[in-house]
Amino acid sequence: MVITKIRPRNPQFFKVILNGSFQLAIPIEFRKYLRDEKCEEGEAVLRNSGKSWRVKVNGFCFKEGWADFARDCHLHIGDFVVFKHEGGLVFDVSVFDRSACEKEYQPLLHPQNETKREAGMFESRGKEPILEKKINKSKGSASTHSGALKAAVKEYAASCKFEDPFFVVPMRKFNLTKYTLCIPKDFAKSNGLTGKSFEVILKDQGGNGGRSWSVQLKQEIDGRVNLASGWNAFAVANRLKEDQLCIFKLLHEDGKLVFDVTVVDYKPSGRKFPPPAADVSSKD
Missing domain, CATH: 2.40.330.10 (DNA-binding pseudobarrel domain)
Known part of the structure; x- marks a missing residue:
């Protein structure tokens, strides 16, 4: 048959x-x-x-x-x-994903928008800040704003005299709606953050020594490293807004990786930022 x-x-x-x-x-x-x-x-x-x-x-x-x-x-x-x-x-x-449920995505979001939104990230290994190279093809007022913000990030990063490695990134809508933040590739590689997923601690600059959140560091298939699960709670608790700058300073405390995070406001005119806080970890 x-x-x-x-x-x-x-x-x-x-x-x-x-x-x-x-x-x-x-x-x-x-x-x-x-x-x-x-x-x-x-x-x-x-x-x-x-x-x-x-x-x-x-x-x-x-x-x-x-x-x-x-x-x-x-x-x-x-x-x-x-x-x-x-x-x-x-x-x-x-x-x-591993929850056995289908992932949800924002509809009609141009697949290159994420790259554009991440323009302007700066990093440092404790020395001079380094620009994380990104392509920005936006035009008109959006391009002007992006260029001004990028320059502001560079200015603030250059004013930080930290001994510990750090990077500076402007908050974009994507970071606050998709609740993820990409760590600059060179920073991740040079500080041993690549190759596996694990938890890090984010600390803010609040009173009583600041608050802390456990955040999952996830490895993307293309080699990028993202702050993922737990970033949402940090962003909401600190009322992060688009165009604010976040300075992530990497510390090692009791065998754990800790990011000490400072949030400052960007203003398109006048003095853009308050002076950076003193680096308590600086060597005498």
């Missing part, structure tokens, strides 16, 4: 994110559907939450453009990603 298999109308496959590779292989068994449509190679379209990404397919692998998709969708190691084939090289993609 011959058993006839019925081809799915929209075949699907899934992948579990196991590492930070800049490409992703399509399962061998699934490739027959692409061969049937004679689309083994070319430019795929990956769609998620009303947005789309163009990704090169070569050798049945998602290659150029995959890293952008992974970054913009905040893929983490352990995420479960489902690809629904819509014909040709078009896929609707759903992402599930």
